[in-house]
Amino acid sequence: MAEIESKNFCAFHFHNSSDGECSNCGLAICNLDQQYDLQANRQCQICFNLTRAKKIARYMQFSLWGVIISLIVMLWLLLRASGNTFYAFLPALLLLIVPYLLRPVLMKLYFRDLAPIESILPILRYFEGTGNMDHYKLFLRFLGKLTVEDIKTIQKPLYDYLIPALAFNYSKLPEGWEEDLTKHLQISKERFIELMVKDYRTILIQTAVHSAQSNMALFIFYLSEAASDKDLIKEYIIETTSKDVMKLNEEEVNIIYKHLLEDLYLYEDRFLELCDELGLKKQKDLLIQLIERFDPPPVPKNQIEAVMSSDQLREKRRKEKELAENPIPLEIEQQTEETQ
Ligand SMILES: [Zn+2]
């Protein structure tokens, strides 16, 4: 898997083998990375920059408050005569706007003292983990700064990092992402698709089944269509209904294969149609079994529940059920009434 391979080389200096990892984020680092935090733990350049950037962000926040308060006072004094003092509070809106505008600036600080070629793998790892589109945009910017030679030398680790990152975050990618990305990668769209379905086929199918993220099925559907490769879906469904998955009980499968089951449930019609089309009769039955085992997240009943995560909501329902099955004994209830 890409995961294991990428451990061998430094995430910042892909030509160097790694001799440890960042104590903060876990990215692989090498003897060229010699930054330490206050506790003398070894850190990568980004985590080191992050600490400094946070300090700068705090100063900026204080200054912003200072500016806003002075503006409000000034406007209030000016508007006092007209009686429209309400408008004096408009500068408070800057609290919403300025941090939004400053986000890209802060993000640039994270990559201070790093050349684009050194930043490219870490930013991909960040994008893979967070799905934050700011990371993706920054990745494209760094990529745009590389020469054809640079891209050639970094190609293998670049694709090893890039392809899982795309697969994990496919549903967030903007329309026309392939054109944009392949232009930056200086490769044709056809060649890029071919590379994914040929060189990364096994990794993609294994990841899409055994370490799936939400909506990863859509990425496999997309690839199969783009490459006119129906076998890709066939292999994906066969792996999904393999013994490793089917042998698990309801609770296990809902924990280990949570995202896979979610996708099966969400795109059930499409999966079953594909089984018919590809002549996967046995697998269709198994898919139906899996979907039956899926325990969908509870539906929120009120405003408070609407902001809870599905895991929190599940836990709440479990407690409610427990309480309904074992009501509080009568004596305790009476006692609490007396104390009230
Ligand atoms: Zn780090």
Ligand SMILES: [Zn+2]
């Ligand atoms: Zn390094």
